[in-house]
Amino acid sequence: MIVDFLAGAVPEVDAFTLSEAVTNGRLRGYAEHFGGAAKPARSHAEVTERWAAAREAARELAPSEKDFLRMLDQGGIGLAGVYTESFGSRLGVPTAGNRLVADFVRRNPDRTVGFGGIDPWETDAAGNVDEAVHMGLSGVVLSPFKQQLLPGDPRMARVYGRCEALGVPVLLHTGINWSLDAAYDVGHPRYIDAVASAFPDLKLVALHAGWPWVEDMMMVTWRHENVYVDLSAHRPRTFTRPDSGWAPLLRFGNRQLADRVLFASTWTLLGVPPAELAEEVRALPLKDGVAEKWLGGNALRLLGRE
Secondary structure (H helix, E strand, O other), rough: OOEEEEEEEOOOHHHHHHHHHHHHHHHHOHHHHOOOOOEEEEEOOHHHHHHHHHHHHHOOOOOOOHEEEEEEHHOOOOEEEEEOOOOOOHHHOOOHHHHHHHHHHHHOOEEEEEEEEEEOOOHHHHEEEEEEHOOOOOOEEHHHHHOOOOOOHHHHHHHHHHHHHHHOEEEEOOEEEOOOOOOOEEHHHHHHHHHHHHOOOOEEEEEHHOOOHHHHHHHHHHHHOOOOEEOOOHHHHHHHOOOOOOHHHHHHHHHOOOEEEEOOOOHHHHOHHHHHHHHHEEEEEEEHHHHHEEEHHHHHHHOOOO
């Protein structure tokens, strides 16, 4: 079975629109970096205008529930992760609630797994983890650069501790971020190392595999048996290109860490169907059986669905 560990935002129009609009409408630096002609917004009014425009544009791209499930069928994907985030206290914009994700998963229990958003700034962040798991969600998502906290901040620690106790994974943004309002290295693997040392039984998924610090990320993953990496937001076909920075993933993920790599499409970010991305994984120079681990076996074990 192919498991798309992090397919994208829950495919409900408002939720999808809010999630997509954050990238190009609220995070200063992303539209400028990926959009080409855009200039950095300098005022609240400019950011507000960009946010409104991005929401409108994203609405046109939002798939229906039927479209989303059809896409999974076309890609031979048996299980897909959908999620929301929670960072309103810092970025000042709304996000979809965990209940909406849980309701979607409840309607499609054999096809989807849900991850909830937790805002570590909220007073009862640990209680919010309990609530999300009680709803039927299988883990939580944290984005330190959006939440304007280092991964090792005590506010984050409350979330880690609760997830460790409940046995559910934390999906944590790692690697570079393009925000002009956050330090570029908030997602460096050294922070994952510190968190994994403090919470040795916590299942941590380092989203985006820490690129461009992939070798550091591989060493941290090797040091801690409960740390995983996912491939989200990057095209597997680029991994073999000279100087792409991905050589350590192919080297260690093909051997010592073959059981700790997760396929994840985040297809909306890339604009590429999950089926195509899965085929790019299969085309990588991996030993027999490794691609199948990356494409599903590792995720099923992590989720307790073997």
